[in-house]
Amino acid sequence: MWDFETDPEYQEKLDWADRFMREEVEPLEYVVAHPLDLSDPVRQALIPPLQDEVRAHGLWACHLGPELGGPGYGQVKLALLNEILGRSGSGSTVGPVVFGCQAPDTGNAEILAHYGTPAHKEKYLQPLLDGKIFSCFSMTEPQGGSDPKVFRTEAVLDGDEWVLNGEKWFSSNARWAEFLIVMAITDPENEPYQRMSMFIVPTDTPGVRILRDVGVAGWVEEGGGDHAYIRYEDVRIPKDNMLGDRGQAFVVAQTRLAGGRIHHAMRAVGQMKLAFEMLCERAVSRFTQDERLSSKQLVQEMVADAWIEIEQFRLLVLQTAWKIDRYGDYKRVRGDISAVKVAAPKVLQSVATKALQVHGSLGISDEMPFVAMLVNGIHVGLADGPTEVHKLTLARQILAGVEPTSETFPSRHIPALKEEAERKYAATLARL
Ligand SMILES: Cc1cc2nc3c(=O)[nH]c(=O)nc-3n(C[C@H](O)[C@H](O)[C@H](O)COP(=O)(O)OP(=O)(O)OC[C@H]3O[C@@H](n4cnc5c(N)ncnc54)[C@H](O)[C@@H]3O)c2cc1C
8 A cells, every 4th residue: 555644643743843953953053062072061951951852752762663762663754754853964963863863873772782782781772872872883994995805903802802903984973982883803714794793892992092083074063073083902892892793793784784874865855855945945035137036947947856856865765764664674675775875965966056056155155054965965975885886786686686688589578578469469350
């Protein structure tokens, strides 16, 4: 059965979330220096009371099932909520932080829930779910992120401890994180996807050295960027800080990556809708060369194109979310998630560019969000695997299901249809 409607009870929650975001959460971006800085008294005075309101409305940590303290609404409902939270998405996580569903903590919580010991869950998972601490996923290395064969960080067992050595970069939020989830080579003789294991590394462990906090152009980041270049130097962690089986880091990573990718896409819809609202507002307000922009056909074309792009993309996101709910198996929807991942930067950048253009010089200024949206589009096209790799995943999955034809019949459809039609209507044709 196909259904494109939201049930009225949940729609009420979404309406509340929309109002709450506009009236209470979005203004925080101008007064809270960084939503992850728990040492900032302004942040601590303003954000926790809003988080309590979200809890009271049953919208806290909507990515989680009831066993982990979330409402378990599923991915379609999460998509509808994330569209609203995504409005505050370019370089700011304030919306998701207030609603307890910010990346990369969402995915890291899923890893801990699946693979953590009871002690890990008590020490790391529960405070993470409660919004009391933050975390970091540390996988990409300076010499490459898309190709696991080039990874070098290693972990060697020494008695009851693992000793980690190596370098990682673009470890987002490391400077705010209580712990890092780190991928390291434990079994170098195995084939590439069986060489690495996953570890919990408390950030204050001796030997964890943040060399630089790298920023992203176009995003406002107070006191240095959020993407850490980390050196792990003889970092000793207890033996049982390994998550999942030895050599199975990629299996563990998939627990978070698939969900993370679609959640970014859901929030990107929010960004697109915000850019579109601003595009339309500007079109009906700005008066130039004797008429409003909205009367000019080239601007009308922008409005129509942007609307179509957003609606197409949104339906793909919602359909993919529906498939995840329906099948409960990320592997089965891997191609769909890759498609969404590839489409997101394209649509976001296309809509943001149109909105920027109709704002003229104001559009490119730092008083408007469009440049940050364009940068966010670049981010979405790189993080969690670059666009090219996801196109390959999708194309390979599609092509794997296609049977080769013979040289004499390059397409099985045409001759087969002709023969079938002639057979089917032979009696009638013979009579006439
Ligand atoms: C803002 C931001 C935040 C990030 N946060 C994190 C994080 O928290 N943790 C983490 O571990 N990583 C993080 N990353 C890193 C991200 O996952 C990597 O950038 C990504 O996996 C690509 O790796 P790379 O940058 O080393 O590029 P490379 O692997 O060197 O690839 C470079 C380029 O080569 C091309 N390419 C690669 N493979 C192929 C192919 N098969 N076919 C054709 N072309 C190809 C693509 O154009 C690609 O962009 C973040 C990145 C960004 C931008």
